[in-house]
Amino acid sequence: DAKTTQPPSMDCAEGRAANLPCNHSTISGNEYVYWYRQIHSQGPQYIIHGLKNNETNEMASLIITEDRKSSTLILPHATLRDTAVYYCIVRVAGSARQLTFGSGTQLTVLP
Amino acid sequence: DVKVTQSSRYLVKRTGEKVFLECVQDMDHENMFWYRQDPGLGLRLIYFSYDVKMKEKGDIPEGYSVSREKKERFSLILESASTNQTSMYLCASSQGGSPLHFGNGTRLTVT
Numbered sequence: 001d002a003k004t005t006q007p008p009s010m011d012c013a014e015g016r017a018a019n020l021p022c023n024h025s026t027i028s029g030n031e032y033v034y035w036y037r038q039i040h041s042q043g044p045q046y047i048i049h050g051l052k053n054n055e056t057n058e059m060a061s062l063i064i065t066e067d068r069k070s071s072t073l074i075l076p077h078a079t080l081r082d083t084a085v086y087y088c089i090v091r092v093a094g095s096a097r098q099l100t101f102g103s104g105t106q107l108t109v110l111p
Numbered sequence: 112d113v114k115v116t117q118s119s120r121y122l123v124k125r126t127g128e129k130v131f132l133e134c135v136q137d138m139d140h141e142n143m144f145w146y147r148q149d150p151g152l153g154l155r156l157i158y159f160s161y162d163v164k165m166k167e168k169g170d171i172p173e174g175y176s177v178s179r180e181k182k183e184r185f186s187l188i189l190e191s192a193s194t195n196q197t198s199m200y201l202c203a204s205s206q207g208g209s210p211l212h213f214g215n216g217t218r219l220t221v222t
Binding site for chain 1: 115146151152153154155156170201203208210211212213214215216
């Protein structure tokens with residue numbers, strides 16, 4: 001699985017959009033981009049994933065660049081409960097292989 | 112909603128004890144995983160299983176074993192607990208290449 005690079009921490013004002021970047025320059029053509037988050041003292045929670053098209057669900061939007069070497073997770077109206085560590089992972093869908101988690105980005109939503 | 116349940120949130124054991132960590136999922140998922148999470152190291156895969164009685168080593172299997180006698184249950188075994196196995200242990204499950212669903216973790220302290 002390709003390696004990802006994320007900033008270690010970010011702040012965001014409550015009610016504003018939070019944009020979390022991720023670089024995955026060695027991604028292969030059959031690898032998807034997944035985002036998870038982990039709120040303190042809980043297990044990681046799946047947010048969204050995509051291959052090359054932008055994706056949106058009730059939690060977030062995922063923007064993947066045309067060359068697929070980077071992506072951005074967007075939380076459109078961040079709340080205090082969105083404070084968490086956000087992990088960007090790339091993985092071959094349909095594979096039973098493990099996800100490799102990096103250190104992620106600590107997002108702090110400020111009141 | 113998928114539910115992954117880990118039997119204990121907190122566990123304290125002595126060095127040399129045999130320790131069992133239990134995980135149960137309720138969605139008939141084929142794949143189950145055990146990770147450990149340590150500060151600064153992210154999540155590291157210990158073992159995973161893609162079917163009953165099947166198992167594969169992850170990145171850090173030394174000092175651990177697993178058991179999957181039934182599809183819904185995946186046990187992690189520390190044959191002889193050591194202090195360097197003090198960690199947060201996370202269980203996850205998935206169906207095929209679908210996103211992983213995590214339990215809330217077991218914080219194990221070995222004294």
